[in-house]
Amino acid sequence: RLLLSVTAHRSVAIASRIVPRVLPVARGLSMMSVVDVAPAPTLDERLITDDPELIKRTLRMRRASDEQLNAVDRIGELTRLRAEAVVQGNDARQMRKQLSPKIGALMKSGEIEEADKLKAEVAASAKIADAADARLEELDAERSTLFNTLPNLLDPRTDDGDDEDANTEVSSWGCEGELPNERKWHDEFATEMGGLDIEAASGLSGSRFAVLRGQLARLERALINFFIDLHTGEHGYTE
Known part of the structure; x- marks a missing residue:
C-alpha cells in the first residue's frame, strides 16, 4: 500500500488497483509486456511496396476496411510508377x-542543320x-494521401482480438477485491480530496486523461522536480 500524507498529523492508507501486464490486442487498452522482442519495423512507402502482406496482416488485426487494404496495393503500384517517372526524367535531363x-560547337563550325536537329x-x-x-x-500527392490513412504497425507481441478480453496476461501487481479496514x-x-477530476479532463483532452488540482497537483510538480534534480545532480544528465 501507499501512505500519502494529507496533513502533518494524519495519514490515509490507500491502495493501487490491480494492474495486469499484458500482451496488447489490436483493439483495446493495455500496458506493454516486459517480453524482449524485436521492435516493429518503421512504416514507410518502401516497406509497403516490399512487404505488403505484413501491412495487410496488421490492418486485418485492426479490423481495417477494404479501402485501407486496397490502399496498400495502390501505394505499391504508385511507388513503382514513381520510380519509372524518376528514371524517365533523369534520362531526359541527362540527354x-x-x-x-554540342549545339554551340556545330553553330561555330557552320553546321546549322545539324545544330537545329x-x-x-x-x-x-x-x-x-x-x-x-x-x-x-x-503520384506523390496520391501516395501521400493514401499513406496517411494507414495506422502504425502493431507491436509484434500483439494478440489478435476484438477487445481487451483477448489480451495475454504476463504478470500483475497490486490487489483486487474489497479493501480491508475501510481503505480506499x-x-x-x-477524487474525494478534490485533487483528481476525470470528468473535466474528458471534456478537455478526451478519455484516459485527468485534471489535477490543489495538493495533488503540487505533489506531481514536486515529483517532477525531484526527478529532474536527481538525474541532473547525481546521474550526469544535462537540463
Whole structure:
C-alpha cells in the first residue's frame, strides 16, 4: 500500500488497483509486456511496396476496411510508377545535358542543320523531363494521401482480438477485491480530496486523461522536480 500524507498529523492508507501486464490486442487498452522482442519495423512507402502482406496482416488485426487494404496495393503500384517517372526524367535531363554543349560547337563550325536537329532533341528532352516532374507530383500527392490513412504497425507481441478480453496476461501487481479496514482505492481517494477530476479532463483532452488540482497537483510538480534534480545532480544528465 501507499501512505500519502494529507496533513502533518494524519495519514490515509490507500491502495493501487490491480494492474495486469499484458500482451496488447489490436483493439483495446493495455500496458506493454516486459517480453524482449524485436521492435516493429518503421512504416514507410518502401516497406509497403516490399512487404505488403505484413501491412495487410496488421490492418486485418485492426479490423481495417477494404479501402485501407486496397490502399496498400495502390501505394505499391504508385511507388513503382514513381520510380519509372524518376528514371524517365533523369534520362531526359541527362540527354539534354549531353546534347546542349554540342549545339554551340556545330553553330561555330557552320553546321546549322545539324545544330537545329540537336536543338529539337534538346527541346523534346526538356518536355519529357517536365512531364516526368509533373507526373511525380501527381503520384506523390496520391501516395501521400493514401499513406496517411494507414495506422502504425502493431507491436509484434500483439494478440489478435476484438477487445481487451483477448489480451495475454504476463504478470500483475497490486490487489483486487474489497479493501480491508475501510481503505480506499487511490483514484477514489484522490477524487474525494478534490485533487483528481476525470470528468473535466474528458471534456478537455478526451478519455484516459485527468485534471489535477490543489495538493495533488503540487505533489506531481514536486515529483517532477525531484526527478529532474536527481538525474541532473547525481546521474550526469544535462537540463
